[in-house]
């Protein structure tokens with residue numbers, strides 16, 4: 497026994513070192529330890545919020561249990577053999593290996609094959625069942641399902657509502673479109689057509705469903721349902737270039753009544769703020785929703801502590817006009833939105849923007865995040881984002897193509913996109929964009 501303990505000592509030491517190292521890694525790398533240990537972070541697949549994700553999680557757990565069973569059986573047999581047949585003396589060290597007991601024994605060999613097949617069948621039955629389930633909305637729920645189209649761009653997500661038609665500034669009609677925040681009614685199955693305009697992206701809402709690739713020239717598809725109203729985090733899950741890791745989005749599930757209200761507001765043209773309209777709106781509830789935390793280079797930190805603690809309430813607050821709106825500043829911002837050529841890439845229905853290269857901004861002031869879910873949509877953050885988009889999202893097209901223009905082989909600053917040094921022009925743009933509720 498002493499000898500065995502002696503032999504195990506280095507192994508035990510390695511296990512202790514590994515455990516300590518892993519604990520240190522967790523402590524140094526993550527300030528939200530409770531989320532790590534409870535496995536309940538905002539992008540945890542283990543605390544699910546809809547039937548598709550729940551099925552995927554259950555299937556994962558069935559596989560884990562089967563594998564754990566195999567691990568224990570194989571490990572026990574291995575440990576038994578190691579201990580029972582270990583060399584007990586000097587003579588044992590040089591002895592010939594014992595004869596194989598099971599080789600050629602039909603009982604052992606057929607038993608092992610039958611056992612393996614049985615375990616594979618245990619995994620296969622729920623796998624096939626869930627492939628069917630996650631493939632499309634169940635028959636009895638099809639009638640009440642809704643459709644959206646999600647399109648991946650480097651690096652943001654566009655969401656279109658094909659059944660909700662709106663008038664475009666150019667005179668035509670198009671499906672209602674939003675950027676990076678998909679709002680859906682809770683309890684309703686949502687069919688998402690997955691498209692991309694450039695490279696392969698992958699659509700993933702860990703708590704609701706996923707992940708399915710958005711492939712060029714291929715019509716992919718998934719469905720999900722949020723059990724109850726809430727704010728869910730989504731993420732591109734396929735490497736798609738420089739800013740892949742910060743290509744995020746949100747799904748906001750509302751009660752059916754709130755959803756209808758949201759839809760009506762979204763379908764309306766952009767809000768126009770004047771001194772008179774502000775006076776008329778004076779009695780409506782206003783919010784002041786601004787918080788700011790300094791970030792380091794390329795930080796992907798999205799929210800203030802208040803926002804992170806309860807993003808759903810934060811999102812709801814964003815729906816109302818902000819307190820202390822300045823009609824003159826907003827008007828200046830609207831003019832700058834044209835002069836700085838923002839209009840050629842962004843649509844603002846009812847105002848001047850007609851471009852489609854970037855996200856639709858008709859109601860951008862009501863979104864809780866900007867820059868594909870990377871930054872909380874506060875005035876300070878929006879200011880920083882407009883000032884230097886490449887700082888937060890390297891390689892993005894607002895910078896290359898808006899701020900910098902390609903002349904021959906060289907990127908040169910676009911003189912139209914030069915802002916004044918004090919940032920007053922950007923402040924006006926921020927006021928305008930935040931007025932678009």
Ligand code: CUA
Pocket residue numbers: 648651696697698732733734735736737740741743
């Ligand atoms: Cu899009 Cu990764």
